[in-house]
Amino acid sequence: MSNQYEIKKSNRVRQLKKKARYDKKNVHRILDAGLVAHVGFNQDDGPVVVPMLYGRAKNEIYLHGARKARIIRLLEDTNRISLNVTLLDGIVLARSTFNSSMHYRSVTIFGKPELIEDHQEKLMAMRVISENTAPGRWDEVRDSHINEVKMTGVIKVMIEEASAKISTGDPDDQPEDYEIPIWAGILPITMKTGELQNDKKLKAGIKPSKTLNSLQNKIF
């Protein structure tokens, strides 16, 4: 199996090509670091973008929603979606607006969505999404009722094309602009988890597990 996603018309990066990556290692690492994917598809020939939780296993992405939800019915009926996961890492404050930009890790994939019908495969995919959102939690909560699995629509997207874009580094100003007496540099941005907050209805004496505690103060 190739370590690279094939470069086609759809996923070839045209702008800032130096930042482009097509290897599975980088693409998967960014997908596995993100929490929410923005999924784009067509409804009545018009584009729609919807934020969705997701998870990845090998070359597949899983999405879910209520089985009867519009989004699941639309994804089931569509031949191709685009999906983007972007993590912001900072604002690049250059000496001009023109050269100012962002630090980010971003992945765009294209593929055909497919509704998972098989109960066991559905459970596996639901677990992958759960593990991407809150690792370890799946094994701690009560088992899913059969009816809950039935009420959940799970979509599998085989990654057909993918590209990543990673932007880091100092501002890249025009040579003459370095003489301007103005501060320039990076304003970092971090997304992180905080401290666990008890459900107000939590029974006295129930503490978070070790696994849950380890999810606190984590940087994405």
Added chain:
Amino acid sequence: MSNQYEIKKSNRVRQLKKKARYDKKNVHRILDAGLVAHVGFNQDDGPVVVPMLYGRAKNEIYLHGARKARIIRLLEDTNRISLNVTLLDGIVLARSTFNSSMHYRSVTIFGKPELIEDHQEKLMAMRVISENTAPGRWDEVRDSHINEVKMTGVIKVMIEEASAKISTGDPDDQPEDYEIPIWAGILPITMKTGELQNDKKLKAGIKPSKTLNSLQNKIF
């Protein structure tokens, strides 16, 4: 002028209707809190989703890119885009996977993109995007060269339809699940800026302005 965005087929929220908002105050507040929009449109009849910086003024959203970039040429030629801005606020850890979810603020808009040709209008829109990204910075950097403005493609999107969805609160478990001796609650998520990092090429003695200092350690 109405305080509400009209509810149409495209923007009517079907799932979790209680979380839906159509008033301009909520829609604009979320748009003004975000940094990156996910823009969905069609290329060769297939959907594409691209993360872009943006800014809002009144009922208009501005986007930009290199004038010759594919994204600007495609947006110029398309009749309708969907744009989503989502801010994640936490993971809702319920007692079952089925009832687990997220805290978020999310806005979806639809509209027709239009390339701004007029130099002054372009500058105004570029300023709005800059102010949404790094408030106050526009007035501190050197003025944009006429050629830089020419090389920038700026897109205006009049918001035709919009909806917001705001999710807060404790887990909503099945009544019988509250008896399960498992911890439940919220794992908050925060996106924030950090401390300014000097450009390695910064000349000695140049300090960040008051405005820049005030952008540090800010929560989105």
